[in-house]
Amino acid sequence: MTESTPVDSTSTAAWANLAAIADGFSPDLRAWFAADPSRASRYTFQAADLTVDLSKSFLTEEILGELLQLAEDTGVASRYEAMIAGEHINVTEDRAVLHTALRRPKDGAGLVPPKGFVVDGEDIDAAVHATLDKVYAFADDVRSGAWTGVTGKRIETIVNIGIGGSDLGPVMVYEALKPYVQAGIQCRFVSNIDPSDIFEKTAGLDPETTLFIVASKTFGTLETLTNARLARQWLWNALTESGAISGSEDDRSNAVAKHFVAVSTALDKVAAFGIDPQNAFGFWDWVGGRYSVDSAIGTAVVVAVGPDNWREFLAGFHAIDEHMRTAPLAENVPVLMGLLNVWYTNFLKAQSHAVLPYVQYLHRFPAYLQQLTMESNGKSVTWDGSPVTTDTGEIFWGEPGTNGQHAFYQLIHQGTRLIPADFIAIANPAHPLKDETGDGNAVKPGQDVHDLFMANFFAQTKALAFGKTADEVRAEGTAESVVPARVFTGNKPTTSILAPALTPSVVGQLIALYEHIVFTEGTIWGIDSFDQWGVELGKQLALQVTPAVGGDAAALGSQDSSTKSLIEKYLELRG
Numbered sequence: 400m401t402e403s404t405p406v407d408s409t410s411t412a413a414w415a416n417l418a419a420i421a422d423g424f425s426p427d428l429r430a431w432f433a434a435d436p437s438r439a440s441r442y443t444f445q446a447a448d449l450t451v452d453l454s455k456s457f458l459t460e461e462i463l464g465e466l467l468q469l470a471e472d473t474g475v476a477s478r479y480e481a482m483i484a485g486e487h488i489n490v491t492e493d494r495a496v497l498h499t500a501l502r503r504p505k506d507g508a509g510l511v512p513p514k515g516f517v518v519d520g521e522d523i524d525a526a527v528h529a530t531l532d533k534v535y536a537f538a539d540d541v542r543s544g545a546w547t548g549v550t551g552k553r554i555e556t557i558v559n560i561g562i563g564g565s566d567l568g569p570v571m572v573y574e575a576l577k578p579y580v581q582a583g584i585q586c587r588f589v590s591n592i593d594p595s596d597i598f599e600k601t602a603g604l605d606p607e608t609t610l611f612i613v614a615s616k617t618f619g620t621l622e623t624l625t626n627a628r629l630a631r632q633w634l635w636n637a638l639t640e641s642g643a644i645s646g647s648e649d650d651r652s653n654a655v656a657k658h659f660v661a662v663s664t665a666l667d668k669v670a671a672f673g674i675d676p677q678n679a680f681g682f683w684d685w686v687g688g689r690y691s692v693d694s695a696i697g698t699a700v701v702v703a704v705g706p707d708n709w710r711e712f713l714a715g716f717h718a719i720d721e722h723m724r725t726a727p728l729a730e731n732v733p734v735l736m737g738l739l740n741v742w743y744t745n746f747l748k749a750q751s752h753a754v755l756p757y758v759q760y761l762h763r764f765p766a767y768l769q770q771l772t773m774e775s776n777g778k779s780v781t782w783d784g785s786p787v788t789t790d791t792g793e794i795f796w797g798e799p800g801t802n803g804q805h806a807f808y809q810l811i812h813q814g815t816r817l818i819p820a821d822f823i824a825i826a827n828p829a830h831p832l833k834d835e836t837g838d839g840n841a842v843k844p845g846q847d848v849h850d851l852f853m854a855n856f857f858a859q860t861k862a863l864a865f866g867k868t869a870d871e872v873r874a875e876g877t878a879e880s881v882v883p884a885r886v887f888t889g890n891k892p893t894t895s896i897l898a899p900a901l902t903p904s905v906v907g908q909l910i911a912l913y914e915h916i917v918f919t920e921g922t923i924w925g926i927d928s929f930d931q932w933g934v935e936l937g938k939q940l941a942l943q944v945t946p947a948v949g950g951d952a953a954a955l956g957s958q959d960s961s962t963k964s965l966i967e968k969y970l971e972l973r974g
């Protein structure tokens with residue numbers, strides 16, 4: 400089953416109306432708030448635990464009406480229903496797209512589609528929960544010490560080896576859930592084929608208490624397999640040097656059996672590496688890498704935080720999936736945020752989008768979102784192969800507040816570019832520290848530091864929205880010559896997302912929120928958000944170039960002149 404031709408959103412009346420509004424568009428957030436005392440409440444929405452304030456964005460009733468019409472015209476809701484039911488909306492790979500099935504609760508009450516739905520001959524819920532149960536049993540064994548290394552010691556460090564979706568999700572969630580890490584288990588993450596990565600990540604580790612998880616959907620990714628071999632080499636060398644094992648084949652394969660597990664859809668390749676398929680956790684080709692953190696790809700984190708926290712994490716995703724499925728478009732937060740991003744990207748020509756978590760534990764969230772949004776929606780053809788008729792994809796970037804404030808916010812506040820920004824914060828921090836002494840000025844003794852942190856969150860969105868006029872600058876006694884440099888125009892759009900705390904559920908909710916924002920945008924652009932052909936050429940060429948870098952004269956001679964001379968320079972520098 401494949402999808403039909405997408406609606407060309409640019410030929411709809413709503414698109415034309417939005418283009419007309421955008422022509423000469425001159426937002427005035429000060430005036431909009433002054434004219435409408437209910438603006439904040441009108442544009443504040445709830446999705447599970449997430450309170451989302453869109454009032455400081457460039458929304459008016461007229462714009463919102465047209466955007467919602469665009470969502471209707473392009474069938475966002477019906478395509479979402481098709482996705483969760485298992486239709487092959489990943490057209491170029493002829494695959495279902497079922498990451499939402501990874502978090503359907505086991506009891507199955509009230510599920511749509513109903514529990515036990517079958518896609519391509521497989522009972523999806525049964526398959527998901529069989530794998531989850533296996534991951535949970537493994538996590539319990541490692542946490543309890545029932546699973547030991549080859550010398551009988553319990554595992555203390557998990558090293559996850561993966562890249563892209565097999566790394567960014569697990570590392571982001573591990574960092575986000577650090578306060579939930581228990582059982583004396585720490586995780587490290589190796590991704591880059593730069594040998595420094597595995598060198599640093601294995602430095603100081605005791606091989607007898609280290610377990611490697613090789614996470615690769617395809618089990619064919621050059622970086623991951625190379626790092627897995629280097630890890631195996633490190634393990635064998637370290638265990639034989641210390642005399643923990645002999646160098647015999649049997650001892651070496653026992654060591655791999657006790658110190659390596661795998662997560663993959665390609666269990667035959669796992670076995671070929673020497674990992675017992677019993678110690679491999681499967682998933683399915685209907686889960687894209689960047690949508691896979693809630694599959695067995697998250698095994699390292701399940702071990703670290705425990706199955707109960709993981710269940711809560713999955714429940715968070717599901718709560719947002721249900722919101723996406725059931726909330727009317729006009730109250731549907733992922734849809735509204737996706738529409739808003741289309742408004743900024745396609746009509747107001749925003750070139751990038753900042754994501755600014757005011758939660759230190761979310762410091763890898765922007766990097767995670769870069770893959771989610773840019774690999775999903777960086778496409779030039781629609782899902783039927785026609786050229787797109789408008790810009791696609793958003794460039795996501797960011798750093799946690801307040802670090803970003805002291806680095807790049809200058810450009811957001813006073814630069815010439817439009818940079819819509821999502822501000823994300825929580826009410827209750829994991830570590831509610833107080834500044835006992837204060838600074839003798841604004842910071843009073845006993846100041847709650849998280850309140851201070853959040854004052855920055857509120858102040859930034861306020862400054863971006865409302866700015867500071869020349870008259871306000873002058874009123875501070877500023878010399879006329881520097882008044883222009885000190886004016887803030889305001890009218891910089893932001894979205895504020897506030898959650899009670901960074902619980903496992905809230906982390907799941909945030910991920911699902913952005914997954915469905917990406918879905919909404921992809922649907923409006925008519926693109927397949929679930930393939931990633933754009934990464935293939937570089938991979939092919941790396942293999943083609945490898946012999947040249949190794950000194951093969953014929954391979955070197957076949958390169959273009961720039962690549963050839965760069966490789967020659969590299970070889971010269973290597974000496």
Ligand SMILES: O=P(O)(O)OC[C@H]1O[C@H](O)[C@H](O)[C@@H](O)[C@@H]1O
Pocket residue numbers: 561562563564565614615616617618619620623688689774931934
């Ligand atoms: O999990 P793997 O099969 O090793 O793939 C790892 C990553 O590499 C690919 O090239 C894709 O760009 C990513 O979507 C994927 O997550």
